[in-house]
Amino acid sequence: MLLEMKQLFDNIGEHKDFDFEISPDELKERVFSVDFASPLAVKGQAYNRAGIVMVDMNCSFTLSHSCDRCLAEFDRGYSFDFSHICMRGQSSNDEHIIVEDNTLDLNELAISDSLLQLPTKILCREDCRGLCYVCGQNLNEGECDCS
Numbered sequence: 001m002l003l004e005m006k007q008l009f010d011n012i013g014e015h016k017d018f019d020f021e022i023s024p025d026e027l028k029e030r031v032f033s034v035d036f037a038s039p040l041a042v043k044g045q046a047y048n049r050a051g052i053v054m055v056d057m058n059c060s061f062t063l064s065h066s067c068d069r070c071l072a073e074f075d076r077g078y079s080f081d082f083s084h085i086c087m088r089g090q091s092s093n094d095e096h097i098i099v100e101d102n103t104l105d106l107n108e109l110a111i112s113d114s115l116l117q118l119p120t121k122i123l124c125r126e127d128c129r130g131l132c133y134v135c136g137q138n139l140n141e142g143e144c145d146c147s
Contacts, residue, residue, distance in 0.1 A: 069130035
């Protein structure tokens with residue numbers, strides 16, 4: 001979704017609400033390393049408060065994972081809140097979103113924000129015992145006969 005920002009930049013007090021989904025098919029085209037089991041639901045608003053344009057949004061989705069310890073397949077839901085300051089033109093400050101041509105690509109912003117929030121180690125559960133390093137038995141399902 002492209003958000004037209006000209007009116008937001010030019011008018012103090014202006015705001016725009018948005019609510020949309022990015023389909024799993026579109027996500028597969030953009031992201032190869034993550035398997036989305038549901039659409040990426042994005043809801044939020046962009047507003048100009050005292051001349052500063054902010055974008056606040058919530059991203060919710062479900063991913064299909066393989067546990068890093070026991071290799072079990074499972075789905076897990078995520079929900080993240082994000083807030084950004086938007087600026088026109090060029091800036092050397094990495095803390096701001098630079099909006100060129102008064103248009104902000106909310107799809108790209110939601111996908112990149114969400115991916116950056118994912119944990120680096122994916123476990124099926126906190127107390128996952130993993131696999132036996134000798135026979136490969138999933139220790140969450142039972143003990144093995146290895147010594």
